[in-house]
Amino acid sequence: MNFQIAQRNFRQTETMNELRALNARFIHNFVTNDVASHDAILHPDFINIWPTGQRWDRETYLKYWASAFDPAVIVYWDVRDELITVIGNVALVRATNKHTRRRDGKEITGMTTYTDTYLFENGAWKCIQAQITPVDPLHQPADDTIVSVYVEGKLQERPWR
Numbered sequence: 001m002n003f004q005i006a007q008r009n010f011r012q013t014e015t016m017n018e019l020r021a022l023n024a025r026f027i028h029n030f031v032t033n034d035v036a037s038h039d040a041i042l043h044p045d046f047i048n049i050w051p052t053g054q055r056w057d058r059e060t061y062l063k064y065w066a067s068a069f070d071p072a073v074i075v076y077w078d079v080r081d082e083l084i085t086v087i088g089n090v091a092l093v094r095a096t097n098k099h100t101r102r103r104d105g106k107e108i109t110g111m112t113t114y115t116d117t118y119l120f121e122n123g124a125w126k127c128i129q130a131q132i133t134p135v136d137p138l139h140q141p142a143d144d145t146i147v148s149v150y151v152e153g154k155l156q157e158r159p160w161r
Helices: 002-032 035-041 058-065
Strands: 042-049 055-057 074-087 090-103 106-121 124-134 146-151
Touching: 002 035, 002 074, 002 090, 002 106, 002 124, 002 146, 035 042, 035 058, 035 124, 042 058, 055 058, 074 106
Parallel strands: 042 124
Antiparallel strands: 042 055, 074 090, 074 146, 090 106, 106 124
16 A cells, blocks of 8 residues: 555656646746747647736747747746646646836836646646736735746846845
């Protein structure tokens, strides 16, 4: 019986590590405008839902992805408060991004939270939906939950502070 529990725990740990790596890849793809790498992790039926409620299909989303991140405009980007839940062959990958955008000489900082829904099919996790929501300042996660940091498009080494 203990062997079965150990095997199950190993598989759960392995799955969580795989999903954390996919989340890191998803963000890195955004920051580096890497469409080919991003395309590889999206499900054929992928849809994106923006904070406005607007829905984009996979093709529209990937066209946007090619130039969405400009390190001269988005000078700071972090991932924090990562929470991953697996229910059968579905995974909810949630986290919050803090960003600082520079426009017209002014810097504006805010946060959005996202849920990326992954489906496990044919031996691989593929993102079938991404949804982004603004975060009210009263509910912004603390800096001690930071997972990764990008400054002017470059991944920073730990410690960030």
